[in-house]
Amino acid sequence: MTDTANTPANPDTPARQKPAIIVATSQVVRGAVGGRSTLFALERLGFRVWHLPTILLGWNPKYGPSTRLIPDEVTFASMVDDLIGSRWLGEVGAVLTGYLGAAHEGAALGRLVAAVKQRNPDALYLCDPIIGDEGNLYVPAETVDAQKNELMPRADVLTPNLFELGWFSGRPVDTETATLAAARTLPAPRVMVSSAPALRKKSLSTLLATPKGAFAVEHAEVDGVPHGTGDLLAALFLAQLLEGADDEAALAKAVSGTFEMAARSAKAGSDEQLLSEYQQAIVKPMAMVTSRRIIERSGRA
Known part of the structure; x- marks a missing residue:
């Protein structure tokens, strides 16, 4: 019998290659929101990323106006067609969409998701339906409709914040029970809700509804949360699913990483995520987080 316990790995044997991920979301020149946050995280974890910017801005609009470059409908559709027809499409194991620069991008991205899934039926599609926060929409109504009608019905995973969940579901989201009921109305097998109601005081919760049950992960509040944590959370959750983690473990690790990034960045006095640092x-x-299973009134557990 050959003892392989101490046999060194063959340096010529390639490691298992992770799938490529198409990311279609905003791009800023300065800052760590949108694609800047998502791409950094996914590439740091070893995934190859195809980035399709939906809009280019100087910085986060919360800092004030800057020039906005949005691909026109023909140009954006042509770029999507290039990707669909590329000889590398089979490399893609997931698609992540986020902020749309214009409503016409929804239909084109829907075609892209369909093409990826036709080529690779096991590919995951995570839709982060970014439309607003803190009680306000920050995209036009037609862009909201594009998210709702063109992209959300195709998703394997939806990652709305609490405001977005309430908007798309048309239901109250003021308690954990109500939030979970609202999440169950959205058209995806997995719905992860950030900024969900927490059971403990001075805590934040992220809730996940899945076909096999529902889970919540809580952590302490962070004073001065930096911008872009929602983008990071979605990217980390998708990465964990692609690595083979189960839903509860994927949620806990994604929330832990996002919480730690937010806490360390805020402690350093930054209103941006300090991704490289x-x-x-x-x-x-x-970072320590608390994970628990939610017992649902419908009998799901």
């Missing part, structure tokens, strides 16, 4: 939070988060 605290990138270890992405790779091996150490």
